[in-house]
Amino acid sequence: MIKDLINVHKILSIKEKTKLFLNVALKIILSLLEGITVLSFVPFLSLISNKDLFFEKSIFVSSLSFLNLSNQEIYIAIILLPLLSIVILNLYRPFMMWHSSRTAADIWRNKIYDLFNYYLNKNYLFHLNNSSNKLLERLLQRTNSAVAGVIFPAYEIIGALFSSAFLTIIPMLYNPYIGLICLGLIIIFYFIFYQYFKNKIRVFGAYQPIFAQETYKLVDESFKSIKDIKLRKNYNFFSEQFFGKIKKYSDNSVVFDFLSSVPRSITEIFGFSFILIASVVLLIMSNYKIEETIITLGVYLLALQRLIPTIQNLFQQVSQYKLYKKSFYTIYNDLLESNKFKINSSRNNKSKYIEDLKFKNEIKLVNISFSYPDNRNFELKIDNLLIKKGDILGISGKSGHGKSTFVNIITGLIKPDSGKLFLDEMEINFSNLEFFQKKITYVPQNIFVLDDTIEKNIAFGLNEKFIDQEKLRKASEIAGISDFIENELKNKYKTIVGENAIKLSGGQRQRLGLARALYEDKEIIFLDEATGALDKLKESEILDKICSMKDKTIVIVTHNPLILQKLPRILYFDKGQLNLKKI
Secondary structure, three states, rough: OHHHHHHHHHOHHHHHHHHHHHHHHHHHHHHHHHHHHHOOHHHHHHHHHHHHHHHOOHHHHHHHHHHOOOHHHHHHHHHHHHHHHHEEEEOOOHHHHHHHHHHHHHHHHHHHHHHHHHHOOOOOOOHOOOOOOHHHHHHHHHHHHHHHHHHHHHHHHHHHHHHHHHHHHHHHHHHHHHHHHHHHHHHHHHHHHHHHHHHHHHHHHHHHHHHHHHHHHHHHHHHHOOOHHHHHOHHHHHHHHHHHHHHHHHHHHHHHHHHHHHHHHHHHHHHHHHHHHHHHHHHHOOOOHHHHHHHHHHHHHHHHHHHHHHHHHHHHHHHHHHHHHHHHHHHHHHHHHHHHHHHHHHHHHOOOOOOOOOOOEEEEEEEEEEEEEEEEEEEEEEEEEEEOOOOEEEEEEOOOOOHHHHHHHHHOOOOOOOOEEEEEOOOOOOOOOOHHHHHEEEEEEOOOOOEEEEEHHHOOOOOOHHHOOHHHHHHHHHHOHEEEEHOOOOHHOOEOOOOOOOOOHHHHHHHHHHHHHHHHHEEEEEEEEEOEEEEEEHHHHHHHHHHOOOOOOOEEEOOHHHHOOOEEEEEEEEEEEEEOOOO
């Protein structure tokens, strides 16, 4: 537990730790108020048990002697004291609950945001090795489990332990023997129940990350292959798989919730029965002097009424912690690294020197070599390659022979195992990569399209109020999609294209992607099979327009020999080796 708490501590910011410790302090204050509320009933119990003895020996009466109060005024004070305590307690409790909920929500929000930002900034190889549905599941499901099931409960357990310890002191002041016996029996009962319960918790906890991962994967794959499913009519195959997973998860949840609630019910029956029986024994031992028993009975009943929910809360927090511990450690390293990334980013933003990169003459690759970690049979090698500013160059070769790897290296998405990339005489490295990439636009074969308006898809990632309508129309015209938008769509550039561009044909999607690249107006344009879905005439017409653009360096990846014949220079990749080839 201590080791886990240390690990939790490592992934939190100073502000988050402060909030959690404040939350512990607020819980301790709550237990103090609950204890004061219990004690506030002692004068009232003393009064109703023996009025004469109360006025003769009560500490409460003697403490108010300097006020010269009448008996009637003392009666009022005795009634008002517990009433005031209850009012204060029940005004404070909602505030504490709000703060507790606010703290948990803030930490959840911060961790998810930090992790999302960390994933966005991970290198391209990371994203090649981790599917989007896997990252989505880790981001939403596992991070939520880590925060709600381990991070927050770890501190809640500390607060509950302090509260439980304080609330046990009060009844022991009146009869230590009964108090110790009662507390001991409650602890033993919870321990025995937990020993029985922990094996089920371990099984449920082990299934949590498996359920999340498998369910996200199944849903993602089902919806991505919806066309095949509809044509094959094999809905039941996927539905039955999904039902089996959610049934097991829901059954686990029902059993866990039931077992979590059982201890309180049994403890209340047992605890209150024990106190009442003990009170009868005390009454007999005191020769039926009820005034000596009623105060002890009242204090124990009130203390037990406060103590049992506190111990039950402690039990539930420990159960939650054990249930989600496995999920926590599946995401722990990512949470730790995302926290470090946030700290380093903050420092870098304060001290970062922004180099003003200018593309004047050439891009140069020197002694480049690269192989993928999971495929050592392939190696890309480029001894020396020079691309002049304004060059129009073709990239060709068989699939899997290095074209995409080359594009990923020259655009800075993949760092080579060895060798260097230069822009003019400036080496591209970690400090200036971002500024080099701002000069590049890339159009892939498969265009990602937002479920939004056409104008927001073209001005990708730009706030609507900053969209330049003239640039928008010009880019659309060069990409050959302006006629379709302006003449066939009722809402023109405000038309919603639908999820996954369901309202657009393959060719229209590619032209939308071209318009997006042209809108950015970057100096270097990479077209990676970006016109393959267009008819030959339209493809040739659009490429002619793009290649005639002034001061643009254009790299076209294609298998189409008709396009390659038009290009002044071609790079051909064969098993990772770069050769010049005439088509």
